Amino acid sequence: MQEKWEVEEEKYRLAAEEAIKAALIQELDDVKARIEADRLLKVRLQEEERDQFTMEERARFLHDIITAQRRFLAEQRSAAIQNKPPTKTQLRNQMITYLKHVGGKKHADLKNKNFDDIQPLYERLKRNNDKFLADDSTEDEIKIK
Numbered sequence: 001m002q003e004k005w006e007v008e009e010e011k012y013r014l015a016a017e018e019a020i021k022a023a024l025i026q027e028l029d030d031v032k033a034r035i036e037a038d039r040l041l042k043v044r045l046q047e048e049e050r051d052q053f054t055m056e057e058r059a060r061f062l063h064d065i066i067t068a069q070r071r072f073l074a075e076q077r078s079a080a081i082q083n084k085p086p087t088k089t090q091l092r093n094q095m096i097t098y099l100k101h102v103g104g105k106k107h108a109d110l111k112n113k114n115f116d117d118i119q120p121l122y123e124r125l126k127r128n129n130d131k132f133l134a135d136d137s138t139e140d141e142i143k144i145k
Contacts (some may be wrong), residue, residue, distance in 0.1 A: 088115050089115075091115065092114075092115045092118055095118050095119065095121075095122040096110045096118060098122060098125070098126070099118070099121060099122060099125065102125060102129065103121070103125045105121075
């Protein structure tokens with residue numbers, strides 16, 4: 001009796017496995033059919049879109065795309081250039097400009113000096129100006145209160 005019951009259970013298990021396999025195969029076929037239908041729809045829509053525009057319109061679209069790509073690449077190059085740190089010469093020129101406008105120095109005084117000679121002058125003047133501005137702002141805050 002036990003053997004008969006085990007044989008029937010084995011048959012039931014095999015039948016259940018076959019049913020699961022058949023369901024999976026059916027589901028796989030359904031998925032493949034949906035994928036194929038989507039592909040055919042995509043092809044049909046592309047053909048309709050291709051037929052919709054004239055050669056002049058296509059040429060204009062292509063021109064617009066190329067222009068947009070060039071503009072994008074130019075913006076990327078510009079951003080890359082802006083992100084580069086300034087060179088020593090550029091820093092020297094900026095410090096000279098600051099010293100001339102804020103520090104009252106003359107061009108002739110700074111003309112023959114190198115970066116290492118100008119930097120301490122610049123830092124001292126900048127520090128004094130920042131200190132003055134900080135003191136002035138604290139006085140303004142006291143007056144406001």
